[in-house]
Every structure is written in C-alpha cells, then in structure tokens.
Amino acid sequence: MSAYFSEIFRGLQSLAIGMGITFKEFFKPVVTVSYPMETIKMSARYRGHIELIENEEGEPKCVACGMCQRGCPSGCITLESTSVEYQVEEKGETKTKKKKVLSKYDLDFTTCSLCGQCVESCNFGAIDFSKEYNLASSRKEDFHFDLLKRLKERNS
Amino acid sequence: MSAPIHIQPGETFTLNVGPQHPATHGVLRVKLEMDGEYIVHSETVLGYIHRMHELMGENRTYPQVLPNLSRMDYLGALGYTHGHVLAIERAAGIEVPERAEYIRAITVELNRIASHLFWFGAFVMDLGGFTPLMYAIEDREYILDILERVTGSRLTYCYYRFGGLYNDIDDEFVPATKALIPRMRESLKKYDALVTGNIILQKRLKDIGPLSKELCRKYGATGPVARGSGIDFDVRKNEPYSVYPEFDFDVPVYHECDSFARYKVRMDEMEQSLRIIEQGLEKLPDGPIMPEKKPKLIKPPAGDYYQAVETARGSFGIRIVSDGGKNAYRFKLRSPTYSNMHLFDEACEGMLIMDALALMGSLDLVIPEIDR
Numbered sequence: 001m002s003a004y005f006s007e008i009f010r011g012l013q014s015l016a017i018g019m020g021i022t023f024k025e026f027f028k029p030v031v032t033v034s035y036p037m038e039t040i041k042m043s044a045r046y047r048g049h050i051e052l053i054e055n056e057e058g059e060p061k062c063v064a065c066g067m068c069q070r071g072c073p074s075g076c077i078t079l080e081s082t083s084v085e086y087q088v089e090e091k092g093e094t095k096t097k098k099k100k101v102l103s104k105y106d107l108d109f110t111t112c113s114l115c116g117q118c119v120e121s122c123n124f125g126a127i128d129f130s131k132e133y134n135l136a137s138s139r140k141e142d143f144h145f146d147l148l149k150r151l152k153e154r155n156s
Numbered sequence: 157m158s159a160p161i162h163i164q165p166g167e168t169f170t171l172n173v174g175p176q177h178p179a180t181h182g183v184l185r186v187k188l189e190m191d192g193e194y195i196v197h198s199e200t201v202l203g204y205i206h207r208m209h210e211l212m213g214e215n216r217t218y219p220q221v222l223p224n225l226s227r228m229d230y231l232g233a234l235g236y237t238h239g240h241v242l243a244i245e246r247a248a249g250i251e252v253p254e255r256a257e258y259i260r261a262i263t264v265e266l267n268r269i270a271s272h273l274f275w276f277g278a279f280v281m282d283l284g285g286f287t288p289l290m291y292a293i294e295d296r297e298y299i300l301d302i303l304e305r306v307t308g309s310r311l312t313y314c315y316y317r318f319g320g321l322y323n324d325i326d327d328e329f330v331p332a333t334k335a336l337i338p339r340m341r342e343s344l345k346k347y348d349a350l351v352t353g354n355i356i357l358q359k360r361l362k363d364i365g366p367l368s369k370e371l372c373r374k375y376g377a378t379g380p381v382a383r384g385s386g387i388d389f390d391v392r393k394n395e396p397y398s399v400y401p402e403f404d405f406d407v408p409v410y411h412e413c414d415s416f417a418r419y420k421v422r423m424d425e426m427e428q429s430l431r432i433i434e435q436g437l438e439k440l441p442d443g444p445i446m447p448e449k450k451p452k453l454i455k456p457p458a459g460d461y462y463q464a465v466e467t468a469r470g471s472f473g474i475r476i477v478s479d480g481g482k483n484a485y486r487f488k489l490r491s492p493t494y495s496n497m498h499l500f501d502e503a504c505e506g507m508l509i510m511d512a513l514a515l516m517g518s519l520d521l522v523i524p525e526i527d528r
Binding site: 010011012014015017018021022025031043044045046047071072073113114115116117120129 | 216219220221222223224227287291294297301304305306307308309312314317322323326346349350351353354355356
C-alpha cells in the first residue's frame with residue numbers, strides 16, 4: 001500500500017521537476033533568427049555551388065584542362081574551349097603560338113553533391129565554392145548555371 | 157449507410173504502417189496483422205528508397221564514391237565516410253598522418269553526439285513529448301555549426317580523403333569544441349532530469365520491448381541495440397582502428413534488454429564521446445593533414461579487404477574486392493540498421509501497437525541506410 005502511494009508521489013515529483021526545467025527555458029535568450037529579415041553569415045568554408053575565379057585582368061583563371069570535368073562523380077560540369085593564336089617574342093623572333101581559352105563552362109547543379117572533387121583536382125585555383133544558399137525554384141532550368149556568364153556579370 | 161464492423165474473436169485485420177508514416181522515420185512500410193490492439197504477425201517491407209550505392213561503388217573510380225557514403229546515414233554521416241576511407245587506405249596501403257587521424261576521431265565523435273541527440277528528440281516525440289526535441293535540436297545546432305565551419309556542409313559531409321582530410325581545422329575549431337563540452341554536460345544533466353526521470357517515460361519503456369541476447373545474436377544486431385541487451389561489443393574496443401586505442405573511454409552495457417536499457421546506453425554514450433573529444437583535443441598533434449607521397453591514381457592491389465567501424469547505429473562494415481583496376485570489383489556495404497531492424501518482426505509479436513512503436517523508435521532506424 002505504501003509502495004503504491006510512494007510511486008504516485010515520486011511520479012508527481014518527476015513531473016514537477018520537468019515542469020521546472022521547461023519553465024526556466026522561458027527566460028533563456030532566443031537562439032533562432034527570423035529568417036527572411038535576418039540572415040546568418042555563412043562560414044568561410046561553406047560549400048555552395050562552384051564559381052569561376054578571375055585573375056587580375058578579370059579573365060577566368062581556368063585553362064580548360066578538363067580535370068574538374070573528369071573528376072566529377074556525377075558529370076555535372078561541361079566545359080568547352082576554343083584555341084586562340086597569339087604572338088610571343090622568343091630569342092629575338094616573333095612566334096605564333098596557340099592556347100586554349102575557355103568558351104563555355106556549364107554547371108548542372110541538380111546532380112551536384114558538393115563533394116569538392118572539382119575544387120581539389122584544379123591545379124590552377126580557378127574554381128571555388130560560392131556562399132549562395134538561397135536557391136529555391138520550381139523549374140529545373142534555374143539550376144543550370146553558365147559560370148562564365150556569371151563571372152562577366154560579376155565584373156561588370 | 158454501411159453497417160458497423162464486428163470483429164469476431166480470433167479474426168485479424170491488416171494494418172499498414174507507412175511507407176509514409178512519421179513513426180517509421182522514413183519510407184519504411186510495416187505490414188501488421190492485428191488482433192484488436194495486439195500484433196499477431198509483422199512484416200517489414202523494404203526497397204522504397206533503394207539507390208544502388210553498392211553498384212555505384214563498382215561503376216565509379218574510388219574517389220568518386222566518396223560522396224555516396226554520407227548519403228547512406230544522413231544523421232551520422234562522418235562515421236560511414238570514415239569507414240570508407242579506412243578501407244581504401246588499408247587496401248591501397250596509404251599512410252595517414254597522425255593529426256588527420258585525431259581530427260577524424262574528434263569529428264566522428266561530434267557527429268555521433270549530434271546523431272544521438274536527434275534520435276533522443278525524435279524518440280521522445282514518438283512517445284508523445286514534443287518539448288525535448290526542441291532542446292535536443294538546439295544543442296545539435298551548436299555541433300553542426302562547428303562541423304560546418306570545418307567541413308563546409310551541415311549534413312552530408314564529404315570531408316575525409318584517402319590519406320587525410322580535405323582541409324585542416326580552422327583556428328576557431330578547438331576553442332569552440334572546448335566550449336561545447338561543458339555545455340553538453342549541462343544539457344545531458346537537464347535531459348536526465350526532464351526525460352529520464354519522468355514517470356511517464358519510465359512506465360512506457362521499462363520492461364517493454366524485450367530483445368534477448370540470443371535474439372540479438374541471431375539477427376546480428378550491433379551497436380546500442382546489442383549493448384542494451386548485455387552484449388559487450390564495440391568495434392572501437394574489440395577491433396580497434398584509427399587512434400581509438402589511445403583514448404580512455406568506457407562502453408556502456410545494460411543487461412535489462414528493454415527499451416529503457418537502449419535509451420540509457422545512448423545517453424551514456426554521449427558522455428563517453430565527450431570524454432573522447434576532450435582527450436583528442438588535448439593530444440591533437442601538429443603536422444600535415446595529407447601524406448607527402450600519395451598515389452595520384454588510387455589502384456589497390458588485387459585482393460579482398462574489409463574494414464568495420466563503430467558508427468552511431470552500430471558496426472558498419474565495408475568490403476572491397478579489387479582486381480587491381482580503377483574501380484572496385486565488388487563494393488559491399490554492411491549496414492547496422494539493416495540487421496537491427498529485422499529484429500522487429502520477431503520481437504513485436506504479441507505486443508500492443510503503441511509499445512511496438514516505442515520499440516521501433518528505440519532501434520534508431522535510418523531508412524536510407526537500410527535500403528542504401
């Protein structure tokens with residue numbers, strides 16, 4: 001009989017302790033932010049979709065070697081290049097040389113898993129993660145990024 | 157007007173739980189044959205989220221499989237990627253710098269706490285208490301912030317590389333983690349008072365959902381499920397890997413075999429993980445995070461390799477059969493929850509449905525990891 005009542009007492013006590021804890025939580029500072037009005041700054045290593053990096057002249061650093069394209073697990077990078085002739089002076093004489101110039105760099109972000117293989121495999125530091133996370137859309141095409149165009153828009 | 161249904165004594169009906177049901181924590185379907193409130197027979201149906209990770213592991217080159225492993229178990233992803241990189245390093249004979257090993261151990265343990273915290277919240281929510289979930293998620297958020305600053309992602313990490321890490325920890329990692337440890341200890345005390353001592357939780361978990369030692373052995377259950385049934389097995393202790401032999405920690409084992417024992421095992425494990433993190437931060441050596449000589453193309457010599465690690469849910473094994481090429485010949489993943497879940501069919505027979513759902517919650521199921 002006494003065990004019965006002591007159990008009821010202990011049960012009520014445990015509930016009171018729990019209520020006390022939740023009551024204390026009322027007076028704690030708010031830890032959330034009201035999102036569209038306030039935003040949190042993304043950390044330096046946050047992985048958004050990749051972005052081309054430019055050199056001092058505002059041109060992409062990319063030399064169109066295609067290492068990122070080959071390293072990508074899901075094949076979401078497509079890049080094309082054109083060869084451009086240019087003149088160099090070597091040992092007193094002018095020579096015509098060819099070099100590859102990036103003409104198209106498409107990213108299909110729908111299949112990207114943000115593993116970082118492309119950034120890691122790039123030997124020229126030409127791509128890096130962006131800090132963008134506000135990417136919501138109901139259309140698939142909105143996630144096909146023309147990174148070359150984005151770079152030009154950023155510079156202009 | 158339809159006539160009321162009269163169930164005859166001995167007559168049973170089929171109840172479908174899932175595939176879209178909050179209590180199954182994912183797309184798991186359970187066909188229950190019910191006699192009133194009691195379960196007569198149960199059958200779990202899988203395959204709703206099968207993504208062929210094993211086949212992808214055979215079709216892609218070794219580094220390209222890296223992001224797949226974190227998509228298996230999204231709550232404790234680092235443990236799974238850890239197992240993967242260890243297996244490949246063993247196969248290809250890549251030496252890992254000590255600093256990288258320590259950072260791996262610390263981040264895995266942080267992830268284990270985050271996983272257990274989320275389980276704790278979801279489990280108590282299954283039982284009808286919503287508030288603890290909010291507290292657990294708040295604490296988990298601090299851990300995710302630390303991990304995000306280092307790994308760049310919040311859930312599906314791709315941070316470990318064969319031979320080391322993607323990048324070194326930043327200056328804020330060590331102070332932030334040191335500040336987290338006392339905070340977590342306070343929180344664990346709070347959870348103990350708020351939830352563990354609660355009479356309603358005890359009445360719903362104690363002596364409910366018994367899983368005997370023999371049943372756990374029969375189905376190959378590992379992790380907190382087996383440890384709650386008195387099986388003292390932890391891969392970190394029994395088959396040590398990485399730098400775990402250098403840490404001083406205990407493996408919590410309970411012999412009660414009920415849902416409450418499994419609950420207690422996980423709550424104690426969080427404390428033990430904090431101890432590992434504390435020691436890891438103290439011992440953290442300086443040095444490189446990637447080996448100096450690392451093969452550019454990873455081609456393990458032909459052979460059969462196996463590596464098991466202790467993840468938040470149990471023993472995760474990865475078997476790689478190599479024929480010396482760029483891709484694995486066979487890429488087998490042994491996921492702990494797959495074995496843990498199959499206990500449910502046999503254990504829940506004759507139970508009340510609400511007790512069976514409490515039992516299912518205590519198994520800590522993550523469905524993408526079962527189906528993989």
